[in-house]
Amino acid sequence: MPSILIIDDEKAIRFALREILEDEKYHVEEASDGAEGLQKLKEKEFDAVLCDIKMPKIDGMTVLEEAAKNEIETPFIMISAHGTIDTAVEATKKGAFDFIEKPPDLNRVLLAVRNAVEREGLVKETKVLKRKVSKSSTIVGQSKSINTVLETIDKVAPSEARVLITGPNGSGKELVAKALHSNSSRNNKALVEVNCAAIPSELIESELFGHEKGSFTSAVKQRIGKFEQAHDGTLFLDEIGDMSLSAQAKVLRALQENVITRVGGDKEIKVNVRVIAATNKNLKEEISKGNFREDLYHRLSVIIIDVPGLNDRKDDIPLLVEYFLQQIADEYGAPVKTMSSDAILLLQKHNWTGNIRELRNVVERLVILGEKEISKTDVEKYGHIG
Numbered sequence: 001m002p003s004i005l006i007i008d009d010e011k012a013i014r015f016a017l018r019e020i021l022e023d024e025k026y027h028v029e030e031a032s033d034g035a036e037g038l039q040k041l042k043e044k045e046f047d048a049v050l051c052d053i054k055m056p057k058i059d060g061m062t063v064l065e066e067a068a069k070n071e072i073e074t075p076f077i078m079i080s081a082h083g084t085i086d087t088a089v090e091a092t093k094k095g096a097f098d099f100i101e102k103p104p105d106l107n108r109v110l111l112a113v114r115n116a117v118e119r120e121g122l123v124k125e126t127k128v129l130k131r132k133v134s135k136s137s138t139i140v141g142q143s144k145s146i147n148t149v150l151e152t153i154d155k156v157a158p159s160e161a162r163v164l165i166t167g168p169n170g171s172g173k174e175l176v177a178k179a180l181h182s183n184s185s186r187n188n189k190a191l192v193e194v195n196c197a198a199i200p201s202e203l204i205e206s207e208l209f210g211h212e213k214g215s216f217t218s219a220v221k222q223r224i225g226k227f228e229q230a231h232d233g234t235l236f237l238d239e240i241g242d243m244s245l246s247a248q249a250k251v252l253r254a255l256q257e258n259v260i261t262r263v264g265g266d267k268e269i270k271v272n273v274r275v276i277a278a279t280n281k282n283l284k285e286e287i288s289k290g291n292f293r294e295d296l297y298h299r300l301s302v303i304i305i306d307v308p309g310l311n312d313r314k315d316d317i318p319l320l321v322e323y324f325l326q327q328i329a330d331e332y333g334a335p336v337k338t339m340s341s342d343a344i345l346l347l348q349k350h351n352w353t354g355n356i357r358e359l360r361n362v363v364e365r366l367v368i369l370g371e372k373e374i375s376k377t378d379v380e381k382y383g384h385i386g
Contacts, residue, residue: 001027002026002047002048002117003026003028003029004021004028005037005041005049006030006031007030007031007037007060008051008079009033009055010052013079013103017104018030020109026113029046034057034058035057041072045074047074047075047120048097048113049067049074049075049077050109051077051078051079052078052080052102053080053087054081060078060079061094064078064095074120075098076095076096077096077109077112077113078100080100080102081101087099097112097119098116100112139175140316140323141313142316143316145313146316154183156180157179157183162300162301162302163180163276164302164305165307166279167309168280168355169280169357170355171307171308171309171310171356174193174238181234184274186232186233186234189230190230191230191236192233193238194226194236194237194238195238196237196238196239197242201247205250207226208225209225209250209254209260209262209263210222210224210225210227211223211264215262230273231272232272232273234276236277237251237275239278239280240278240279241279245291249293252293255275255296258271259271309355310356310358310359311352311355318344320356320360321344324363328364329367337372339373339374343374343375343379346379346383347359347379362383365383365384366378366379369381
């Protein structure tokens with residue numbers, strides 16, 4: 001049930017607003033002046049505030065300003081018997097969500113409250129999603145090799161340099177790409193990801209550069225490619241070692257000239273994209289075999305970040321296990337389990353061919369099947385790592 005705070009020194013106004021809001025199933029609390037209202041805002045979260053402007057002790061504008069100073073982000077609907085355009089503009093500049101004149105039209109009040117509550121719900125939902133994304137994108141570890149990766153990210157991310165991320169499957173190359181983007185000046189724009197290994201060679205050019213309607217049999221409408229979608233942002237080309245030679249040639253041109261042409265089209269389209277690529281292959285060997293263009297390799301590898309496999313950073317396993325135990329508990333909405341030291345030692349002895357991804361899967365299986373404290377016996381029984 002959404003919670004609404006009414007701050008007004010007129011008892012009759014508070015009564016009228018409470019009555020109509022409670023009829024609409026809102027939980028309502030009252031404050032008879034600005035000081036009381038501000039105190040309630042500091043003590044409790046509300047979904048919206050209806051606040052009079054002219055009040056004793058502390059006026060509504062001051063309440064609005066103080067709420068902002070205290071990082072209270074609840075939407076304010078300001079109410080005034082002396083409503084003017086100037087007053088409404090001033091309230092909006094100070095962060096008010098809406099402005100209503102007295103005597104308040106109750107239908108107008110309901111609409112404003114409904115909109116404010118919906119906006120507050122969206123803001124909270126966005127914050128939760130951002131926290132989830134942030135948690136799922138964290139690079140965990142304190143080993144020498146992972147610290148080298150983190151130091152390189154800090155130095156390189158603010159630049160416009162292209163980066164080639166190397167390392168085995170499941171080692172966390174995608175997390176490095178996300179960290180480079182989120183710490184760059186392009187982080188307010190899109191990070192567009194393309195898994196070059198998952199797209200058939202005959203479709204990769206359409207995926208990257210888009211196509212015009214009728215350019216091939218199934219092209220029933222125009223399509224915007226990943227380069228255009230990533231304009232002013234970052235394009236992450238994962239498993240670029242699997243890209244066809246014809247697509248490589250077009251990517252090279254895009255990097256050299258900052259222009260692309262859609263499949264079936266002749267119009268040149270300017271693009272401003274920072275390209276980050278990743279591969280689990282040795283591209284120098286692929287060049288010698290004729291599978292990868294040397295000129296493209298040099299364009300992509302201004303900076304090379306080599307992500308170590310888990311077998312090369314087993315000292316990080318205790319930290320990774322702790323992180324995954326918390327992450328999985330959050331996802332399941334369950335209490336956080338612990339893992340005994342001998343169980344962790346057993347994990348450290350395993351040959352992790354699947355790297356971080358494999359460890360995460362094992363920990364999730366142990367959370368589901370193991371005891372409250374996951375033991376060595378649980379690992380032997382359910383870990384499937386013998």
